[in-house]
Amino acid sequence: xxxxxxxxxxxxxxxxxxxxxxxxxxxxxxxxxxxxxxxxxxxxxxxxxxxxxxxxxxxxxxxxxxxxxxxxxxxxxxxxxxxxxxxxxxxxxxxxxxxxxxxxxxxxxxxxxxxxxxxxxxxxxxxxxxxxxxxxxxxxxxxxxxxxxxxxxxxxxxxxxxxxxxxxxxxxxxxxxxxxxxxxxxxxxxxxxxxxxxxxxxxxxxxxxxxxxxxxxxxxx
Amino acid sequence: xxxxxxxxxxxxxxxxxxxxxxxxxxxxxxxxxxxxxxxxxxxxxxxxxxxxxxxxxxxxxxxxxxxxxxxxxxxxxxxxxxxxxxxxxxxxxxxxxxxxxxxxxxxxxxxxxxxxxxxxxxxxxxxxxxxxxxxxxxxxxxxxxxxxxxxxxxxxxxxxxxxxxxxxxxxxxxxxxxxxxxxxxxxxxxxxxxxxxxxxxxxxxxxxx
Numbered sequence: 551x552x553x554x555x556x557x558x559x560x561x562x563x564x565x566x567x568x569x570x571x572x573x574x575x576x577x578x579x580x581x582x583x584x585x586x587x588x589x590x591x592x593x594x595x596x597x598x599x600x601x602x603x604x605x606x607x608x609x610x611x612x613x614x615x616x617x618x619x620x621x622x623x624x625x626x627x628x629x630x631x632x633x634x635x636x637x638x639x640x641x642x643x644x645x646x647x648x649x650x651x652x653x654x655x656x657x658x659x660x661x662x663x664x665x666x667x668x669x670x671x672x673x674x675x676x677x678x679x680x681x682x683x684x685x686x687x688x689x690x691x692x693x694x695x696x697x698x699x700x701x702x703x704x705x706x707x708x709x710x711x712x713x714x715x716x717x718x719x720x721x722x723x724x725x726x727x728x729x730x731x732x733x734x735x736x737x738x739x740x741x742x743x744x745x746x747x748x749x750x751x752x753x754x755x756x757x758x759x760x761x762x763x764x765x766x767x768x769x770x771x
Numbered sequence: 772x773x774x775x776x777x778x779x780x781x782x783x784x785x786x787x788x789x790x791x792x793x794x795x796x797x798x799x800x801x802x803x804x805x806x807x808x809x810x811x812x813x814x815x816x817x818x819x820x821x822x823x824x825x826x827x828x829x830x831x832x833x834x835x836x837x838x839x840x841x842x843x844x845x846x847x848x849x850x851x852x853x854x855x856x857x858x859x860x861x862x863x864x865x866x867x868x869x870x871x872x873x874x875x876x877x878x879x880x881x882x883x884x885x886x887x888x889x890x891x892x893x894x895x896x897x898x899x900x901x902x903x904x905x906x907x908x909x910x911x912x913x914x915x916x917x918x919x920x921x922x923x924x925x926x927x928x929x930x931x932x933x934x935x936x937x938x939x940x941x942x943x944x945x946x947x948x949x950x951x952x953x954x955x956x957x958x959x960x961x962x963x964x965x966x967x968x969x970x971x972x973x974x975x976x977x978x979x980x
Contacts, residue, residue: 603917603919603920606919606920607919610919629932632932632963633929633932636929636932636964636965637928637929639919639920639921639924640928640929642920643917643920643921643922643924643926644926644928646917646920646922647922647926654866654869673913673916677909677913680909681906681909684902684905684906684909685865685902688861688865688898688899688901688902689858689861691898691901692803692857692861692896692898692899693803693806693807693857693861694857696807696810696811697807697810697811697814697854698810698811698814698850701810701814701850701851701854704858
């Protein structure tokens, strides 16, 4: 028996709304993918995060309402709901933090082109830009201001060495195929081409797995 | 006689060591200054070296004078290397400071305590203190969007709703949905994890079991 089943029995508002359940599923999938992928993925489309956030808000309100009630039956339900709420909050928090961690690590990289920038949410872009400019000010006032002007940049590419660090797209990830598809991969000596079946699990370079994941032919695990 | 780049190397070693420390060692004001000075001196040298060429020919052709070209190249690379050393050192420290801000410590207070609070000395440079203050504001604003999930909360998956905690330092009275609890030192409570997470992170409470 799943926690959802228990909730459905004790909470009369739960059974008729499959949307919320789908949201949780989508969030969990986004969370797992974000944790597994070496680079920042797209912010989920369609206000998923806002909806989830709304749900959490509602749940918190409900918990507060129910707290006054000392009826042992609702009290048990309350504990179940709080448990669920804590887990829900954890997934969302952990998801957002993972994104922040990646943004921190390669801020300039993700802010450098429009394509990369579009992966961030509005709030994230604002945060990343503000942080980067403060960091730059900090470098400037600490030592960079004393440098000759042509050495003050933070995005030089002189000597074939890009100052902007970017994530390693060739690091390995595990994927599970969601449908039959052709799996192409580049190897060190030889490239591979495999007729993949649904449910099979592969270990691939992220760069090779990315198109599969984006087509929803595979999910990261 | 210290060589070019020695000070830069020392900075990087400091940074490397900082990565494994739980606290932030004092800011190396002197080292940073001498590395920055080295860059300025090197730049002056380079300008002086180039000057006669620019005056006579208007430009410098490396193939006519390989020796000068080599000196310029080495000069230039040294400057770049010093810049990288300085960036690495400062970035390591700001990363650490940001971590401290995320975990909810009062960084400015903490650094003053470490040095014994003598004559207002701090392990942070004035610029770093500024940065911490600004970053604290920035993070608070960012967190404001997500008040309901407590963005800086624990990243351990929640197992139990209620946990046993022991009070390590007097933390006064806290309000929970089951009433007020007075947290006096050495007492033990069975409380909702969400209510006391902050206090655990700040070291007032210890989680048992």
